[in-house]
Amino acid sequence: MLFNIHTHSEHSHDAQAKLDDLCEQALKEGLLGFAVTDHCDCECAADPKAFTSLLDSWDDCRRAKALYGDRLTLACGVEIGEALYDPAFARRVIEARPWDVVLGSVHAVRVPGWEAPFSIxxxxxxxxxxxxxxMRQYFDDLYEMASTEDYDVLCHLTVPLRYLCGKYGKRVEIEGYYPAIEEILRVCIARDKTFEINTSGCAPDAPHFIPDEAILDKYLAMGGRNLTVGSDAHVAERLTNGLEQAAEMLRSKGVTVLTYYLNRRPVKYTI
Ligand SMILES: [Zn+2]
Ligand SMILES: [Zn+2]
Known part of the structure; x- marks a missing residue:
């Protein structure tokens, strides 16, 4: 059984999933459990909803825990995006509730005039x-976030490629960024954080992991052992998308133990 560390409910601006539908889907698909990790986009800190929607997400998750807790392990979490844009806001959100897990992400890059999320x-x-x-600035921002901010799980390393290459057909020689990527992996390992294999890009017959296997191999070769899988689902139907594919790929590399979080403490389980 697998634990999904990364999901979005209707409390994220870009998601529609009702939490109860996510729970029912998890039961139907035989998940060990999942973390609700709605967006905290630090570039939107001035919008009061950026904060209150997370308190709503917390309340909803606590309610679902009471309802489904005997059948599912639910973690109430938050995905902090680009904490560097407003570190005080990120801290305020993290301190506002006793979250189970905090995801650390970069969705927007500090390139002058281009600071909005790359998805839009x-x-x-x-x-x-x-x-x-x-791309260089993305890795610089991610490195600074990874080394200075508060988080448990480093998320979807290389995700801009989904847009630059997948959507706009740009060519990116990822090998050229390996030194920067290795620095990020090194700090993730040194700070004892957990590294996410994000499966949001997987299709049933075409696995596509973020980051790719070559980067995962680097992480393992550097001694990294704290791994987790997340589908980054924004609708209930995609809750388990790619998770089994990731587990199979990880097992093929000798990885049999994954990590999730409760009370911001790592919990290890065997796959
Ligand atoms: Zn994300
Ligand atoms: Zn996400």
């Missing part, structure tokens, strides 16, 4: 040099 940016007319600078 139009990269159509961007040339190679810009894309190179943008």
């Amino acid at each position: 940016m139009d990269f159509t007319d961007c040339g190679e040099a810009f894309i190179r600078d943008y």
